[in-house]
Amino acid sequence: MNRHTVVRVAVGLAAALALGGCSDDDGAAEITLVAYDSFPESDTSLNDALAEFSAETGIGVELLIAGDTGTMLAKAALTAGNPEGDVMWGIDNTLLSRAIDDEIFDPYPDAAVGSLPAEFVALAGGAAVPVDYGDVCVNYDIGWFADAGLAVPTTLQQLAEPVYADLLVVENPATSSPGLAFLLATVDEFGADGWRDYWSDLATNGVQVVDGWTDAYYGSFSWAGGGDRPLVVSYGSSPPAEVIFADPPRTDAPTGVIESTCFRQIEFAGVLAGTDHPDEARRLVDYLVGETFQAELALNLFVYPANTEVALPAAFTEHAVVPDSARTLDPDVIAANRATWIDEWTTIVLG
Amino acid sequence: MDDDRPRLTIGLPRRQVALLAAGPAGALVVFYVWPFGSLIVEAIDATVIGDTLRRSATWRTAWFTFWQAVVSTLVTVLVGLAPAHVVARYRFRGRRALVGLLTAIFVLPTVVMGAAFLALLPASVDRTVWAVIGAHVVFNLAVVIRMVGAVWEHLPPDMEAAAATLGASRWRVVREVSLPLVRPAVTAAAAIVFLFTFTSFGVIRVLGAPGTRTIEVEVWRRATQLGDVGGAAVLSMLQLGFLVAVVGWSSRAQRRFSRAVDLRPAAPRRVARTGSERATVFAIAGVTAAIATAPLVALAVRSFSTPSGWSTAAWSDLGRSEVRPGIRLGIDPLAAVTNSIQTALWATAFAVVLGGLASLAIASAGRAGRVLDVGLMLPIGTSAVTIGFGMLIAFDTAPFDWRASWWLVPVGHALIAIPFVIRTTIGVLRSIDPMLGAAAATLGASPTRAWAAVVVPMLWRPLAVGAALAAAISLGEFGATSFLSRSGGATIPIAIERLLGRTGSLLQAQGYALATILAATTIVLVTAVDRVHDVVGIGTERS
Incomplete structure (x- = not known):
């Protein structure tokens, strides 16, 4: 390498850095949908439905x-007013209050709400619209209980009884969203004071705590992971997925x-405050709650x-359980208490 | 300039050193200092700092983070030295495959390795700090073996041979001749392993008990689960301050231990001669191979096993767009493989060019070089969440609105890989005998010419090792990638996490099939780079 090579390499790097600065041409009819990581990136019928929106409206x-x-x-809160995209999909009711307080959404109260459940719509107060819901529930291994000749527990209270000792695995609410939902279910059942006693009973009864869902379901659950726990906190839709x-x-x-253990998670979508394309973004939100996409x-x-x-597909309705009245808590109450509850829970259960 | 040690006196004019340093320093400022600084300015104030530092959990976490990293590092180095020696010095069947296997383990996503460990470990050890330390050792063995091996194979074997001729036992030769000579490389490898285990994230999340958290996990938890980005940034700085102290110390130690030896471009590896030598090589390589193979076999097995028996469906369905009538996964494993390879190639190119320039600059410069050296190590020590979030607020206005650019992910990977390239090359550069430069100068070469003639040929081998590590890091990187927003282009580790994160035995098995592919891809890629490095090595030996 001689002197000229050194100069050339340095110049080349500088040029590469400078070129990176050229941003894409942002045409008016191109908007960005920000979503969580379980949203499919391509190939599925959900993505096809998005493509259909683009074909109908000319909005990419x-x-x-x-x-x-x-x-x-957290990212949206950090960039509130100068968002990464135009529409956000998937803020759930345990995080909704924080999202509204952080003013990440540009309120869109006129969204096509006619066919959406009024109680869901009310939760967001016009800042965002409900797009879907699901439940976090204790799942059980049917075969295990049959082999053991043990009755399947039917209430939260029973999970703390000695006959069900060492059978339940839960996710840590400090690190897992189903874990948090299950903690909230117990707060709903036993009240803002009683949940602490319940959890110390659960701890005495040998509840296992792991950091995340994958670990609980595929590491400890007796059906799926070869673990030794026949009760696991998972989703209401886990049986049909199985x-x-x-x-x-x-x-x-x-x-x-x-x-009776199910806690309802409701997800919302909304227009991000500070978008350059508010009209196109609202049209997309309308489409997201429309029948084509929802199906x-x-x-x-x-x-x-x-x-x-x-209507739900048959494969889904046959094996899924939609509880008549899943538990839920007011998003404001959740937002006000979640940090305290998690800290208290940690002290009680993990010592 | 401090000249208490034999600095690389085959010097370059100061201006050219500055030119060499400009690229890496610029990249560091733009892609690390700026985003991280933006986040600090945006999220931190005195109250947040006070609250975080007053919390007793902060210090408990810091202490746990420190001692588990120290123990993990010591054990990794101890376990890694023997195989490093064997791999560097001996030629035996399966040598390259062994190195490839170890690198593959270094690369596999923690969720996958965690599952393999849980399957292999007895239940009493599961989810204890010992499981964590065990996983750290197996994960990072490749770092010690590759980095120490890279220097070891450059040491002239005649010193060892001379000692042996004088009657020293093999153990004594290793202890009194070889080990002191590879000590800078050992320190460098230990520093890297310490960095990795101190900032351990995935292993702790999968194998750790909920009570045992590293600062890195706590940063992630505060930022993403509690929405306390400020507290997370404070913790991230605490972690960084600590690491800077440790790395600064180790880099000083490394300079102190480094000595000029008559490095050869490559000492030819030899076949074990005596019976006991053969037995030793066989035993060390065998045990290492067993450690490396067990988790990989467990992986492959799991891709065929389902709760209701053996099945090849995961493999035959892999990449089929419609897995069940009307249902497509939205995860294209084959596209993920392509994305990963593309990302790895770019990241490796960035890392090798910038890391190579940086090593040359660091070796020729004095104090400024040390600053650059430590500076380039910082990204490994900084929580991926904070860098990802920092990029979000730094790169938010045109013409710097790079938030969703395709090249941000490879650049992020390169930032993490550059220190590896530096660590593998700098040891070799520092050990070059200054007399060679003097000889070239005496023969009439200009300083630049002398430098080019002596230094550059020495560079290819360590650069190739650095490239292999960079590629491996990029292939397996999960943290930074998952915190950078991205459109399209999931890499293999992300696709694996997504498959394993859903209900259904088919998806599980597919996740393990994909992990098996990742391991195989790594082995192939790393073996290929090693082959190139051998070929290049032969080339330089002839010239």
């Missing part, structure tokens, strides 16, 4: 994956859901469409 939609829901919200993605195929669900949600995200006029 780029999908930007921003991480898990917590990460996505059937649909069974290998080899099967017709009956190997797992069941304990309905594709169940089998792609394993959630229920918020739009009540959309």
